[in-house]
Amino acid sequence: MQKKLRTSIESYQFEIRQQALRKAVTEAGIDRNTPIKVKFENLIQFSQYAKDGSVYGISADILNKACKILDLQCNIISHANEAWDDMYADLRNKKIDILGPVTFTASRKKAMYFSQEYFLPEAIAVKREGYKEGTYKNVSEMIVERISVIKGDYYDHLLTDMLPQKKLYRLRSRDEQIKSLLAGKTDYAILNKQNFNKMQQGNDAMLPIVEDALIGSFHRSELGFAFVKTEKGKKLADLFTLAINLVDTTPIINKYDVQPDWRAMTQKEQKSNQVFCGF
Known part of the structure; x- marks a missing residue:
């Protein structure tokens, strides 16, 4: 009974905070009819591309949930074979709104806005x-x-x-x-x-x-999302930071942040030794 009550209260609090954030989006003047352009580096565990072009992983799943909380259209316009430096240039040249995942540095903070960090690689x-x-x-x-x-x-x-x-x-x-x-x-x-x-x-x-x-x-290092260096980008960075605070990131990180399978690694070592012994 207590668990159900706690879950009900948490759900109610989430809805209240989500409504407040969606109102903040409107008050910030963000046009919901204009899709947010997103690019992801093809990075196993964080933002990996499926055969159908969809992206999954820690970064992709967190951003997807944040977009839903804010009720924004987030369109991924990158592809699996796109080079990192090309995507980075697109953000600097204001061709996209969000790039992820991006590691925080002092020089980058001068050239773009950031969300809060969500992972420490x-x-x-x-x-x-x-x-x-x-x-x-x-x-x-x-x-x-x-x-x-x-x-x-x-x-x-x-x-x-x-x-x-x-x-x-x-x-x-x-x-x-x-x-x-x-x-x-x-x-x-x-x-x-x-x-x-x-x-x-x-x-x-x-x-x-x-x-x-x-x-x-x-x-x-600290990993987060980078936003274009414009007035809109600053507003989006602030809004997404608040939205990420609402996302339960722990199960997402646990899903993809696997620990080494020492049994499999031992089998790998044994197989390698067998191969060497064969010569």
Whole structure:
């Protein structure tokens, strides 16, 4: 009985707050007949593209719920193979309203508006299995290594600051980073730890790529949505921040933020050992 009463009260409070937010949208002068243009980076776990063009993941699901709360038409106009730097340029050039997911930086905050953060990703260095085991304790020591990042994204700027004299291999997508590693064209790829864990659960689970465990997670950042630097963009950023506060993000994050399947990883290691023993 108490649980039903609590649920009823929470539902009532949600409806009241939702109505207040929808009224705020109207008072802000946001035209509901004009769709909000959204672009998502194709990023496993956060905003992944299905075959029908729909997008799912932590970022996509949270934004979708926020759009419903605000009663706004949010149209995703990006596609799976669109490069990050092209989408980023579209936001800077005011061709779209929202871009996600985007990591907060001081320079970006000057060029666009942000919602509140909803996730704290960790950066890791991944490599080919067996490559230079136990060699480095931190990324700043990797002077001679060929390190890949996605061109123009947060880790590109982070590694540029950490290794200012180093040439980085700037690629267009995570898939290119993985292919470059496997082909021996690069030695390390800088990835999101949670993203890599998710990758290990899918079709890429048997690839001979591992996190450099000695380095481990070397940086944590804040992830949110970026909004165009206009008066409308400022209003949208404020409204979406309030809407995200109404979204129960915990079950969404738990749905996609998988932890490593150590049994599967052990099987992967055993299979790799069997392959090597066969030569």
